Amino acid sequence: xxxxxxxxxxxxxxxxxxxxxxxxxxxxxxxxxxxxxxxxxxxxxxxxxxxxxxxxxxxxxxxxxxxxxxxxxxxxxxxxxxxxxxxxxxxxxxxxxxxxxxxxxxxxxxxxxxxxxxxxxxxxxxxxxxxxxxxxxxxxxxxxxxxxxxxxxxxxxxxxxxxxxxxxxxxxxxxxxxxxxxxxxxxxxxxxxxxxxxxxxxxxxxxxxxxxxxxxxxxxxxxxxxxx
Amino acid sequence: xxxxxxxxxxxxxxxxxxxxxxxxxxxxxxxxxxxxxxxxxxxxxxxxxxxxxxxxxxxxxxxxxxxxxxxxxxxxxxxxxxxxxxxxxxxxxxxxxxxxxxxxxxxxxxxxxxxxxxxxxxxxxxxxxxxxxxxxxxxxxxxxxxxxxxxxxxxxxxxxxxxxxxxxxxxxxxxxxxxxxxxxxxxxxxxxxxxxxxxxxxxxxxxxxxxxxxxxxxxxxxxxxxxx
DNA sequence: GTTGACACAATTGTTAACAATCGTGTCAAC
DNA sequence: GTTGACACGATTGTTAACAATTGTGTCAAC
Numbered sequence: 178x179x180x181x182x183x184x185x186x187x188x189x190x191x192x193x194x195x196x197x198x199x200x201x202x203x204x205x206x207x208x209x210x211x212x213x214x215x216x217x218x219x220x221x222x223x224x225x226x227x228x229x230x231x232x233x234x235x236x237x238x239x240x241x242x243x244x245x246x247x248x249x250x251x252x253x254x255x256x257x258x259x260x261x262x263x264x265x266x267x268x269x270x271x272x273x274x275x276x277x278x279x280x281x282x283x284x285x286x287x288x289x290x291x292x293x294x295x296x297x298x299x300x301x302x303x304x305x306x307x308x309x310x311x312x313x314x315x316x317x318x319x320x321x322x323x324x325x326x327x328x329x330x331x332x333x334x335x336x337x338x339x340x341x342x343x344x345x346x347x348x349x350x351x352x353x354x355x356x357x358x359x360x361x362x363x364x365x366x367x368x369x370x371x372x373x374x375x376x377x378x379x380x381x382x383x384x385x386x387x388x389x390x391x392x393x394x395x396x397x398x399x400x401x402x403x404x405x
Numbered sequence: 406x407x408x409x410x411x412x413x414x415x416x417x418x419x420x421x422x423x424x425x426x427x428x429x430x431x432x433x434x435x436x437x438x439x440x441x442x443x444x445x446x447x448x449x450x451x452x453x454x455x456x457x458x459x460x461x462x463x464x465x466x467x468x469x470x471x472x473x474x475x476x477x478x479x480x481x482x483x484x485x486x487x488x489x490x491x492x493x494x495x496x497x498x499x500x501x502x503x504x505x506x507x508x509x510x511x512x513x514x515x516x517x518x519x520x521x522x523x524x525x526x527x528x529x530x531x532x533x534x535x536x537x538x539x540x541x542x543x544x545x546x547x548x549x550x551x552x553x554x555x556x557x558x559x560x561x562x563x564x565x566x567x568x569x570x571x572x573x574x575x576x577x578x579x580x581x582x583x584x585x586x587x588x589x590x591x592x593x594x595x596x597x598x599x600x601x602x603x604x605x606x607x608x609x610x611x612x613x614x615x616x617x618x619x620x621x622x623x624x625x626x627x628x629x630x631x632x633x
Numbered sequence: 634g635t636t637g638a639c640a641c642a643a644t645t646g647t648t649a650a651c652a653a654t655c656g657t658g659t660c661a662a663c
Numbered sequence: 664g665t666t667g668a669c670a671c672g673a674t675t676g677t678t679a680a681c682a683a684t685t686g687t688g689t690c691a692a693c
Contacts, residue, residue, distance in 0.1 A: 210644075210645095211644075211645070212643095212644080221677075221678075222645095222678095223676090223677070223678080226645095226646095227458060230455060230458060230459065231458065231462050234459050234462050234463070235462070242645090242646090242684090243644085243645060243646075243683080243684045243685060244644085244645080244684090244685065244686090245644070245645065255551075255552075258550045258551055258552040258553070259552055261501070261550050261552070261553070262550065262552040262553050262556070264497075265493065265494055265497035265498070265553065266493055266494065269492075269493035270493070273489070322486045322489050322490065323483075323486055324483075324486040324487055324489070324490040324560075325486070325489070325490050325493065328490070328556060332552075438674075438675095439674075439675070440673095440674075449647075449648075450648095450675095451646090451647070451648080454675095454676095470654090470675090470676090471653080471654045471655060471674085471675060471676075472654085472655065472656090472674085472675080473674070473675065
C-alpha cells in the first residue's frame with residue numbers, strides 16, 4: 178500500500194548524487210549516463226531522468242542536448258558568484274544560528290567537530306571533505322530556516338566542484354580549526370565574532386583558489402578567435 | 406535545423422508561470438492541470454510535466470501525488486523564512502549593485518521607476534505588482550551575480566504568493582516611493598544608506614502581513630486535536 | 634600517412650498506449 | 664434526511680516501443 182516502499186524516490190537519488198559530488202567522488206565533467214544510473218539505483222529510466230533534471234536545475238549537473246548529463250564544471254565567473262553568494266548568506270546564517278542555538282545544537286556542533294577532526298586525523302579524505310561542507314549546512318539548520326538551508330546545500334555542493342577545478346592538488350575544503358573557532362565564538366556568546374570569523378573563513382577558502390588556472394584550456398581557443 | 410524552432414522550451418514555460426504568479430493572476434492553490442497547460446502552451450504532456458517538476462523544485466508549485474500540480478500555498482512559517490532570506494540577501498545585493506552600477510544601469514533603474522509609477526497611477530494593477538517585484542530582481546541583475554539573481558527571482562515570486570495569502574485585501578507588494586528612495590541613495594553614492602533603506606523596505610513589507618490570519622482555516626482543526 | 638566521407642552502434646529524446654489512483658455522483662439503507 | 668458503499672469518469676503516473684541525434688570506427692582517396 179505504501180506508495181514508494183520498493184523503489185527509492187527522486188529526492189533520495191538527488192541527495193546521493195549531491196553527497197558524492199560533495200565528497201569529490203564525482204569529479205566535474207563526469208558523464209552520468211542514464212543506463213548506468215538506472216542500474217546503480219535500481220530504478221527506471223524516467224526516475225533517473227527526473228533526478229537529472231532536478232540536479233540540473235540546481236546547477237550541479239549540466240544537461241547537454243542529445244549528449245547526456247555531466248557533472249557540472251563551474252567557470253571562474255560562476256566560482257566568483259558562488260563565493261559572493263556565500264559571503265552574502267553565511268554571515269547572516271551565523272548570526273541567526275547564534276541567536277537560536279539551543280544546548281542540543283551546541284552538542285550537535287561539538288560532535289560534528291569531533292567527527293571532522295577524527296576524519297582528518299585518520300586520513301579518511303572523502304568523509305573529511307563531506308563533513309567540512311556539512312558544517313556550513315549544519316549552521317543553516319541551526320539557524321532554523323529551510324530556505325537558507327536549501328541555498329546552502331546547493332552552494333556547498335558547487336563549492337566542492339569549484340575546489341575540484343580551481344583548487345590546488347591537495348586543497349581540501351576547509352581547515353577544521355577555523356570551524357572550531359567559530360563554534361568557540363558561539364559558545365562564548367560573541368555573535369559578532371562568529372560572524373566575522375565566518376567571513377574571514379570564506380575569504381580564506383576563496384584565497385586558496387586559482388581562478389585563472391584550468392579555464393585556459395578552452396579560453397585560449399575562444400579568445401584566439403574572438404581577438405581583435 | 407534549429408532544435409527548438411517550433412515548440413517553446415521548458416524554461417519559457419517556467420518563466421511564463423513565474424510571471425503569472427508574480428502578477429497574482431495565478432492565486433495560491435490554483436490547480437494546474439496537465440491537459441490545460443498542454444493546450445495553453447501548445448506542447449506535449451512531457452514538456453509540461455518537466456516544467457511542473459522544475460516549478461516544484463523552486464517551491465512555486467506543489468505536486469501532490471496522484472492529484473496534480475497546484476500553485477503553492479506558503480505557510481506562515483515559510484513566509485517567515487522567505488523574508489528572513491530576503492533580509493539576508495538583499496542588503497548584500499544592494500551593496501553589490503552600489504559598487505557595480507554603471508551609467509547604463511542607472512538609466513535602466515530610472516526607466517523602471519517611471520514604468521512602475523505609471524502603472525500605479527493608471528491603475529494597471531497586475532503590471533504594477535510585477536514591476537514592483539522586478540525592481541528587486543533588477544538590482545540583483547545590476548549586482549552582476551547570476552546565482553543571487555536566481556535566488557531573488559524565486560524569493561520574489563514566493564513573496565507574491567505570501568502577500569496573496571497573508572496580505573490585506575488591497576495590499577500590493579511594495580510602495581514605489583521606497584524604491585525611488587533606494588535609487589536616490591545609489592545616485593547620491595551613499596551605499597550604506599541604500600543598504601539601510603533596503604532593509605527598512607523589507608521590514609516594511611513584512612509588517613503589512615498578518616501571519617496568523619488565513620492559516621486558521623486548517624490550523625484550528627489541527628490544534629483542536631493536538632491539544633493537551 | 635593523413636584526411637575525408639560514410640555507415641554503424643550507442644545513447645538520448647519523444648510519443649503513445651496502458652495502468653493506477655483519486656474525486657464525484659448515484660443509489661440504497663438506516 | 665443523512666450516511667455509507669459502490670461504480671464511473673477524469674486525471675495522473677508508468678512503461679515500453681519508437682525516432683532522432685551523436686560519436687566512432689572503417690575504408691577508400693589523395
